[in-house]
Amino acid sequence: MKILHIILYMGLMTGMMILASCNGCGSSKDEKVPRMESVILSSIKQKADLVTTEVRVRKLAIYDSSRHEKFELKDPRTWKYGERKCIVPVDVTIKYGYDLKDLTIDDVKLTDDSTAVVILLPEPKVIDSGYEAKVEEGQVVRMSSGLRDRISHEEVDELMVRAYKAVMKEDFTELIRGDIESNARLVFTSIVKGLGMKNVEVIVMRKEEWRSEQVNSEKMGERKNGNQQKK
Numbered sequence: 001m002k003i004l005h006i007i008l009y010m011g012l013m014t015g016m017m018i019l020a021s022c023n024g025c026g027s028s029k030d031e032k033v034p035r036m037e038s039v040i041l042s043s044i045k046q047k048a049d050l051v052t053t054e055v056r057v058r059k060l061a062i063y064d065s066s067r068h069e070k071f072e073l074k075d076p077r078t079w080k081y082g083e084r085k086c087i088v089p090v091d092v093t094i095k096y097g098y099d100l101k102d103l104t105i106d107d108v109k110l111t112d113d114s115t116a117v118v119i120l121l122p123e124p125k126v127i128d129s130g131y132e133a134k135v136e137e138g139q140v141v142r143m144s145s146g147l148r149d150r151i152s153h154e155e156v157d158e159l160m161v162r163a164y165k166a167v168m169k170e171d172f173t174e175l176i177r178g179d180i181e182s183n184a185r186l187v188f189t190s191i192v193k194g195l196g197m198k199n200v201e202v203i204v205m206r207k208e209e210w211r212s213e214q215v216n217s218e219k220m221g222e223r224k225n226g227n228q229q230k231k
Helices: 002-030 036-047 153-168 173-194 207-230
Strands: 050-064 085-099 108-110 116-121 125-131 141-143 201-206
Touching (some): 036 108, 085 153, 116 173
Parallel strands (some): 116 201
Antiparallel strands (some): 085 141
């Protein structure tokens, strides 16, 4: 009986070892290798937060009492003597570009032959902005005739704030698009090459450009199929 128990025990242990070994084999097969697109996206987000360019804009803020004492921007060539007026130069600095946290896995495309990586850019936006609050007195032009009060420092400050807000309403996308796209290409190329993809071309595109190319490609495919069917 003891021999029978020993044989049964040894058989049970052998079965458990085989089962464990098979489970180990199965689990290794189930492990998925990360897609290269995912690796590229992860590397981009680890090594870069923003891609920006800096824009500096000088705005002439003009105060004209003939407009019911309201602050607004007006062409100084229309001035008339005998009114209360002021010109203040306002220097606005804007950092504009891409926040790479907005990138998703769908924005990274690896071509079928793995010779190129296409990265679809997020929408550019203002990352940071501000203006020089202090201006040299010699740069401020004031004119008050008769008994009119001189333009005060508080009024100059308000005028500068309004000029800054007017600048921030402008759209600088087309003006600096080439610069930020070029900067993005340099950043992404460095990161992709750092992953060992030395011979891979890095292409940056706007999403609307990519969609347009896809539509055109589909149309070309439909035309080719139609011509083949006619033959």
